[in-house]
Structure formats: structure tokens, C-alpha cells
Amino acid sequence: MTSLSEEVLLVVKKVRQKKQDGTLYLMAERIAWGPEGKDRFTVSHLYADIRCQKISPDGKAKVQLQLVLHTGESTTFHFANESTALKDREAAKELLQQLLPKFKKKANKELEEKNRMLQEDPVLFQLYKDLVVSQVISAEEFWANRLGGINNTDPSPYNNKQEVGISGAFLADIRPQTDGCNGLRYNLTADIIESIFRTYPAVKQKYSENVPHNLTEKEFWTRFFQSHYFHRDRINTGTQDIFSECAKQDEKGLKTLVTQGVKNPLVDLQSLEDKTLDEGYGICTTQPSTSNANKSVKDSSNSAIIKRFNHHSAMVLAAGSRRGELASDQASETSSTDGNSRDSDFFQPPVKKVKLQEAIEFEDLQRENRPKTVPLNLKKSDRYAHGPVPLQSQQYTTSQDIINSVNYIRHEMASYKPSLTQVRAQTLCAQQRV
Amino acid sequence: MASEDEINLLVIVVDVNPIWWGQQAQRDPQFTLSKCMDAVMVMGNAHMAMARTNKLAVIASHCQGSHFLYPSKSWSGEDGGGNDVSSSGDGKYELLSAANNLIVEEIRNIMSKIEVTGNSTDTLLAGSLAKALCYIHRLTKELEVGQEIKSRILVVKAAEDCALQYMNFMNVIFAAQKQNILIDACVLDSDSGLLQQACDITGGLYMKIPQKVALAQYLLWVFLPDSEQRSQLVLPPPAHVDYRAACFCHRNLIEIGYVCSVCLSIFCNFSPICTTCE
Numbered sequence: 001m002t003s004l005s006e007e008v009l010l011v012v013k014k015v016r017q018k019k020q021d022g023t024l025y026l027m028a029e030r031i032a033w034g035p036e037g038k039d040r041f042t043v044s045h046l047y048a049d050i051r052c053q054k055i056s057p058d059g060k061a062k063v064q065l066q067l068v069l070h071t072g073e074s075t076t077f078h079f080a081n082e083s084t085a086l087k088d089r090e091a092a093k094e095l096l097q098q099l100l101p102k103f104k105k106k107a108n109k110e111l112e113e114k115n116r117m118l119q120e121d122p123v124l125f126q127l128y129k130d131l132v133v134s135q136v137i138s139a140e141e142f143w144a145n146r147l148g149g150i151n152n153t154d155p156s157p158y159n160n161k162q163e164v165g166i167s168g169a170f171l172a173d174i175r176p177q178t179d180g181c182n183g184l185r186y187n188l189t190a191d192i193i194e195s196i197f198r199t200y201p202a203v204k205q206k207y208s209e210n211v212p213h214n215l216t217e218k219e220f221w222t223r224f225f226q227s228h229y230f231h232r233d234r235i236n237t238g239t240q241d242i243f244s245e246c247a248k249q250d251e252k253g254l255k256t257l258v259t260q261g262v263k264n265p266l267v268d269l270q271s272l273e274d275k276t277l278d279e280g281y282g283i284c285t286t287q288p289s290t291s292n293a294n295k296s297v298k299d300s301s302n303s304a305i306i307k308r309f310n311h312h313s314a315m316v317l318a319a320g321s322r323r324g325e326l327a328s329d330q331a332s333e334t335s336s337t338d339g340n341s342r343d344s345d346f347f348q349p350p351v352k353k354v355k356l357q358e359a360i361e362f363e364d365l366q367r368e369n370r371p372k373t374v375p376l377n378l379k380k381s382d383r384y385a386h387g388p389v390p391l392q393s394q395q396y397t398t399s400q401d402i403i404n405s406v407n408y409i410r411h412e413m414a415s416y417k418p419s420l421t422q423v424r425a426q427t428l429c430a431q432q433r434v
Numbered sequence: 435m436a437s438e439d440e441i442n443l444l445v446i447v448v449d450v451n452p453i454w455w456g457q458q459a460q461r462d463p464q465f466t467l468s469k470c471m472d473a474v475m476v477m478g479n480a481h482m483a484m485a486r487t488n489k490l491a492v493i494a495s496h497c498q499g500s501h502f503l504y505p506s507k508s509w510s511g512e513d514g515g516g517n518d519v520s521s522s523g524d525g526k527y528e529l530l531s532a533a534n535n536l537i538v539e540e541i542r543n544i545m546s547k548i549e550v551t552g553n554s555t556d557t558l559l560a561g562s563l564a565k566a567l568c569y570i571h572r573l574t575k576e577l578e579v580g581q582e583i584k585s586r587i588l589v590v591k592a593a594e595d596c597a598l599q600y601m602n603f604m605n606v607i608f609a610a611q612k613q614n615i616l617i618d619a620c621v622l623d624s625d626s627g628l629l630q631q632a633c634d635i636t637g638g639l640y641m642k643i644p645q646k647v648a649l650a651q652y653l654l655w656v657f658l659p660d661s662e663q664r665s666q667l668v669l670p671p672p673a674h675v676d677y678r679a680a681c682f683c684h685r686n687l688i689e690i691g692y693v694c695s696v697c698l699s700i701f702c703n704f705s706p707i708c709t710t711c712e
Contacts (some may be wrong), residue, residue: 299670378697380710387600388679388700389627390687395594397453397555406550409467412459413545416468418538423476423650425470 014081020027049101165320170195198319202246443585445491445566451557454593465646473650495562503540507540556596586616595626597636607632634675
């Protein structure tokens with residue numbers, strides 16, 4: 001073949017295209033095919049133009065590779081080498097599989113961007129429909145005006161989709177199914193595992209400590225679900241549980257959370273306390289002190305459940321606001337809501353101040369920040385009074401005339417009696433002219 | 435036929451400039467303000483008699499301001515008042531006689547109180563038109579759901595144009611055009627360029643009456659039918675309006691000129707600094 005300036009990655013001989021024998025060349029940026037004996041390529045496609053490749057099923061006699069372009073057309077190559085047809089095709093396919101994604105991204109990204117813009121802005125979409133679909137201007141002109149800034153600015157503002165928080169019910173969603181013979185089957189997906197790790201960083205810590213050195217993943221999770229930690233019986237029977245430490249940590253965390261309180265000075269949680277009159281509508285003063293033990297058991301199981309729910313909610317909220325921050329030990333403002341992290345007392349004043357300011361200031365009452373405009377100075381504003389009207393001769397009336405006229409009319413009107421039946425003068429009946 | 439619910443509102447703006455009418459009465463005693471008011475009342479009655487849902491308003495416009503002759507604030511608008519104002523002896527439709535009486539009383543009041551100073555001798559027509567537009571707007575807002583209203587303004591003009599009212603006039607005209615309100619003009623004496631423009635822009639009819647004495651006839655023939663019915667009638671053709679603007683420097687009418695992009699004043703010669711705004 002003549003010298004090619006491009007780098008050739010793969011050459012496959014005996015490839016037929018449209019019933020002609022030839023050679024297939026895969027270059028750095030394009031794929032080309034030339035018939036046997038000729039110097040030129042009859043078929044050449046840039047990788048950027050190719051949308052996807054298809055191969056004929058393995059069982060078929062003909063070993064073929066088809067390239068589908070973005071425009072919709074397709075080109076089929078038939079590997080005719082008797083011995084190595086399948087191998088050739090596989091080689092070509094692998095190479096294409098590696099190369100296509102690189103080029104695909106560039107072309108696709110632009111298209112994606114355009115689609116996204118059209119979908120997000122209905123006005124733009126309507127404009128596009130009116131102008132391009134009815135062929136008033138071409139699509140290139142339309143996008144030339146819009147896309148000027150896109151390729152230069154960094155794409156992060158456009159990918160700003162909202163972060164998905166954690167569902168509060170994710171633990172409940174892992175419904176155990178009975179396994180038939182006295183076992184329970186838990187289905188753990190990657191999502192659930194991620195939720196657990198995000199909500200309970202202590203568990204994540206344990207996981208990273210123990211897996212894969214001590215336990216396999218399966219064992220870890222089995223232990224997890226078996227542990228009292230999970231079931232929160234809160235009966236610290238002292239079993240050798242890797243999770244009992246977690247329980248203690250959680251309790252500590254909850255206590256710190258309670259002491260921290262709420263930073264918003266306008267929210268008063270104390271007012272939500274239960275104020276019961278107890279039995280006897282407040283009259284009965286004798287406390288049933290004999291059943292202390294029972295009470296404490298009942299109380300403790302109630303309070304255990306309540307504590308558990310509170311802790312769970314606090315952790316879910318904290319995980320949501322931690323926002324993809326990896327479990328680092330850095331104290332950030334958000335992790336101050338999670339009792340398990342370091343105390344962040346010195347963050348309190350700014351938050352309080354902000355809340356107070358929000359409550360006091362009203363946006364409507366502030367001075368408006370409008371762009372400054374240049375005031376219009378008219379030197380001869382009386383020109384506007386008469387406007388672009390030519391001079392007309394004014395009729396002058398002497399003041400005497402005026403006085404006379406006014407007196408006359410006053411006199412006339414003072415004795416005005418309507419005579420509606422005399423409105424039409426008879427002499428005029430015959431004189432109507434159009 | 436128009437639908438049952440459609441309301442037709444006619445606002446008549448009568449120019450009662452006392453100076454002009456006083457002079458007119460001296461010139462030609464056959465046609466005085468009294469005769470003019472009679473003709474206007476006949477027209478008003480005719481309009482109200484055409485359909486139950488027709489409405490009328492009359493505004494008197496003079497040198498010091500404009501005043502509603504009908505409906506007037508002192509009128510309670512309820513039947514069975516029993517006093518002299520609303521009862522009529524000849525069995526006429528109550529509404530018509532009440533309206534007539536009110537108009538007479540109001541015009542007498544105005545004319546007795548009027549005082550003219552030397553420098554304000556022009557009729558304040560732009561203000562009266564603005565009042566008419568506001569009245570129409572108010573009635574449009576007070577409509578019940580499903581009711582429609584079609585309004586038009588009829589201007590009976592006597593005195594000459596006042597050049598100083600140009601801007602206000604143009605604003606009123608464009609406001610009326612936006613609201614689809616017709617402005618008709620019945621001119622008694624001298625042609626008025628402003629009213630010609632008004633009628634042209636809003637789609638109304640402009641007519642200078644050849645014989646003042648026959649005012650009632652012209653009003654009933656030309657100006658009584660509303661816009662839908664006018665297409666069926668043969669009416670006087672519209673006059674050609676001269677829309678040429680006058681330049682600000684010489685006040686000559688020009689066809690091609692230069693406009694300042696800041697203050698929009700028109701000049702016949704190019705100059706780098708606009709004399710109005712610089």
C-alpha cells in the first residue's frame with residue numbers, strides 16, 4: 001500500500017465489502033477499507049461517526065461485522081478468510097470496542113448537552129421547533145449562537161443534580177424472608193450497604209477493620225444482623241460482639257447530641273415536653289413507689305425504643321447533610337449535628353446569628369439593587385408639549401370678548417329648558433346631502 | 435343580533451367651552467348650546483332605547499376641567515324615588531326621562547359656576563377623554579362573569595384644537611386602541627388634526643358637519659349605529675389623514691427626517707448634538 005501518514009493499528013486481509021474482496025485497515029482515528037489491488041480506500045469512517053458496531057451471531061456461516069453510523073447508515077464487512085475469519089473479526093471487534101468509546105464521548109457529549117438544554121428550557125425548545133424544524137434557519141446556525149459559551153465553561157454547573165438522600169426506612173426495607181428451615185434470608189443490595197455505611201459510620205469502621213482480614217463479607221453481615229446491636233434489645237449481656245462497642249458509642253453520641261441542643265434560638269424544644277397530670281388528675285400525690293422495678297423495666301424498654309428511633313433519625317439526617325464527604329475525622333460544620341464527632345462548640349455563634357438575622361430582616365424592605373441608569377436631561381422640554389405638529393394660527397380673543405361670551409352663555413343656560421321635540425328643523429328635511 | 439348579555443356602552447364627550455358657545459350664540463342664534471344639548475340628549479335616548487343592555491355616559495368638557503353629566507354622583511339610581519327628578523308626566527320610559535333631567539340639571543350647574551381666566555381658554559379635551567377611558571375601564575372591571583362589554587366614545591367638538599395637549603391626546607388615543615375602544619368625532623366648526631388621527635387609529639368615524647343646525651340628524655344617522663352595524667350602512671367615507679410630522683426646529687411638515695435616539699425628537703437637518711437632550 002502506499003505510505004500512509006496515519007498510524008495503522010490493525011490490518012485484516014480478505015475482508016469483503018459489498019461482494020468485493022479487499023483489506024480492512026484500522027487506524028488511529030478511522031476505519032477504512034480498500035478493494036484488492038487498488039490504492040485508494042473506498043470506504044472510510046471516522047470513529048466519531050460510528051454509533052455502534054454489530055457482529056453476526058456465532059453460529060452463522062458468514063462472519064460479519066457491521067458498523068452503524070450516527071446518520072443511520074450501516075456498512076457491513078464480511079470476513080472471508082477461511083481459517084482465521086472468526087479470529088480476525090474478534091480482533092477487529094476488540095479494537096473497535098476500545099477505540100469507539102474514546103471518540104464517542106466527544107460527539108455524544110455535545111449532543112447530550114444540546115438535548116439537555118432543549119429539555120430544560122421550554123422556551124428554547126419552542127424556538128428550536130419554530131425555526132429549525134420549519135427550516136427557517138439551519139440547525140448549525142441555531143446552535144452556533146447558543147453554544148458559544150458551553151465548550152469553554154466548565155460543565156460542573158450543568159451537572160448539578162440534586163444529591164439523593166437516604167431513605168429513613170432503608171433498614172426496614174430489608175425484609176427478611178424465611179428460608180424454609182428456620183432461617184432468615186436478608187437481601188442486601190449495594191445501595192442498602194451504602195446507606196448503612198453512610199448512616200452509621202461506626203459500622204463502616206468495623207467493616208474496614210474486620211473485612212477481609214478476619215471475616216468475609218458474608219460473615220460480617222450475618223454477625224451484624226444477628227447482633228443485639230441490630231435488634232437493639234439493649235440487654236447488654238456482654239456477649240463477645242464486635243458490635244457492642246458500637247452500641248456504647250451510639251449512646252455516648254446521643255448524649256452529646258442532646259446536650260448540644262438545637263442551634264436555632266427561635267426553636268424551643270422544651271415546650272414540647274409531655275406535661276401529664278399523672279393518675280388522679282393531679283390530686284393523687286402518692287407516687288406508686290412500690291413498683292419501682294416494674295416501672296423502670298417498662299420505662300427502660302419504652303425509653304430504649306424511643307432512644308433507638310431518635311438515634312436512627314439523627315443519624316439519617318446527619319448522613320444526608322454530610323453529603324458525600326468520606327468518613328474522615330475532620331470536623332466540619334455539618335458533622336456537628338452528628339453526636340459521634342468532635343464537639344464543635346465554636347461554630348455555634350455564627351449559626352445563631354444567622355438565624356436571628358433571618359427572622360428580623362425582610363427582603364422587601366431592603367433597598368433595591370437595580371442597575372444604575374443614566375437620567376434623561378431635557379433642555380427644551382416644552383417641545384414635547386406640542387409634539388411634531390406644525391404651527392397653527394391661534395385665534396385671539398380679547399378679554400372683553402371672553403367676558404361677554406361667558407355672561408351670555410350663563411344667561412342662556414340659566415333659562416335652559418330642553419325641547420327635545422323641536423330638534424329637527426323642518427326646512428332641512430329636503431336638503432339632506434351625503 | 436348581538437347576544438343577550440352584551441353591553442353596549444356609549445360615552446358622549448360634549449365640548450361646552452363657554453367662550454366658543456357664547457360667541458357662537460351671538461353669531462348664529464339659531465344654533466346655540468341649548469340646541470346642541472337637545473340633540474345630544476335625543477341621541478342618548480335613542481341609544482338607550484335600542485336595547486335594554488345599552489348604557490350611556492355624558493361628559494361635559496370645558497376650560498377648567500371635565501364633569502360627568504350622566505350618571506351623576508347625586509343620582510341614587512333606584513326607581514321609586516318619588517321626587518321630581520325621576521318622575522315624568524308623559525309616560526316616557528323612566529330611565530330616559532331621569533337621564534334627561536339629570537343632564538339638564540348638571541349642565542345648568544356647571545354653567546352657572548364656571549369662571550374663565552384669560553390664559554386658559556382652551557377646552558381640556560384630552561382630560562375628558564381620559565376620564566371616559568377610566569369610566570369604561572371601571573365598568574369593564576365591574577362586569578359579572580360571562581358578560582361582555584363593547585364601548586365607544588363620541589366626541590362632539592366645538593372649539594379649536596389646543597396644541598399643548600398633543601402628548602396627552604396621543605397617549606389617550608393609543609390607550610383606547612389597546613382597549614379596542616372606538617373614538618368617533620363629530621366636529622362642528624374647524625377641522626381637528628388630532629381627532630382625525632384618533633378616529634383613524636382606533637377605527638372610528640370622523641365627520642365635520644356641514645350644517646350645524648342639523649346636528650341631531652347627523653348624530654342619529656352616522657353615529658348611532660355601533661361598529662358591527664356600520665359595515666352594513668353607507669356612511670361618509672373616511673377622510674385622508676395627513677400623518678406627516680413637523681420637525682422640532684422649524685415646525686415644518688417633513689416626510690423624511692432625523693430622529694434623536696435618546697429623546698426621539700425629530701429634526702430636518704442632521705446635527706451631532708440634539709438640541710432637546712444633548
